[in-house]
Amino acid sequence: MANFPSLKLIDVCKVSPPPTAAAPSSLPLTFFDLIWLRFHPIQRLFFYEFSSNEISFHDVIVPKLKSTLSLTLRHYFPLAGNLVWPSQSDIPVVEFVEGDGVSMTVAEFDGDFYHLSGNGFREVLEFHPLVPELPVSHDRAAVIAIQVTKFQNKGFSIGITNHHAIIDGRSSTSFIKSWAQICMEESSIPTPKEMPLYDRSVINDPKDLAKLYAKVWQDLEGPNNKSLNLKIPETKHGLIRSTLEFTHQNIQKLKEWILNEKIKNENFDSSSCRISSFAIATAYLCICTAKLEGLKEGKLWFGFAADGRTRLKPQVPLNYFGNCLVGAVVCLERFELLSENGIILACDEISKAIRNLDDGALNGCENWGSQMSQLTTNYSKVQVISLSGSPRFGVYNADFGFGKPKKVEIVSAESPYVFSLTDSRNSDVVMEIGVVKERDEIEAFVDIFNQGFEFI
Structure with missing residues (x-):
């Protein structure tokens, strides 16, 4: 096992609104x-x-982050509370009482800032010291935890761990951007469109799905088990993380090739000309995965989540605080993916799945609770390619007054079957793709990814 750099804890405190x-x-x-x-x-x-080097980390940056975190929590009070499941309640609630707060850890790290904030090969375990653990027990769970870590005069990192049952990516990013904005200008207040909306009545639940899903969790290790302990996947040693980039040129090249091939087809449908960058990029990742795994029989499964706020009827306001994700699964024949027109097939199927979400976002929702409980029972059994994050969140705009991030990583996306997606600080790049594989596989995958653009 590699010898990783050491972390020195400086302070652990609670920041309250x-x-x-x-x-x-x-x-x-x-x-x-x-x-x-x-x-x-x-x-x-x-x-x-x-x-x-004139800005003092301990005397300027940390106090500034703490004071503005407190100010930001005025608008995001549930983040300072705890998830509990009262004995008389059918469903869990986030409870906030005076004095609650967010755990913030301050630390120093002797690792290589430029290595970890680069795009090259890095072991997934190298990132673990930089993100805090979420305080969770059988009957209580924190909503978020934060860690601010100084590297040797090169820079610092902000690690944020959040409970997925309280916020999705959109809500999480809104909080981070609000905190950054207030850190840059303490008097700033989120606009009405940015201010988190806590009104639960905007989520219609005529089928009583909340009670149905709660019952599934209670029966998991039940009966009547109201445990809030999280199911944490095991980290496999030796996994390597790398960041790949989809440039505007890459996407355009793929789009033109796909459209030219479609036009050659006698049954060409002009409505299929509209192809999103998301469909092209994820179809390409499916092709690269199929090539990496070689000629094996069967199907390749690809699942993705989408924001349900604009897809539900009536629509949910974009500033709604909480989860509002809907999902789709695409099934692809491996031998077809490896054919010359494999990317066209994958692109068509993914585009169709996106359109289906627009028409029937809640199709099959009665089964979502039991499907997720099965997934968390043993993450390693799930061999469906999936995604974490979104380039639409604009995480590289999170400027706390110290400049835009040099790099953003989704540390929790550390399965070989999960690709993380973010925007980029580089204007030539449409999206960054975080990839995790074993060392021999990551090298091969990167080669397949890069070489695919050369033959188009």
């Missing part, structure tokens, strides 16, 4: 939240380079 903050005392979970009740936490890591 100002006592004047007016906040409801509890927030019930919806069925969209309950899907993720015992799913592993989501961990994001933001790397910031010091613009000069």
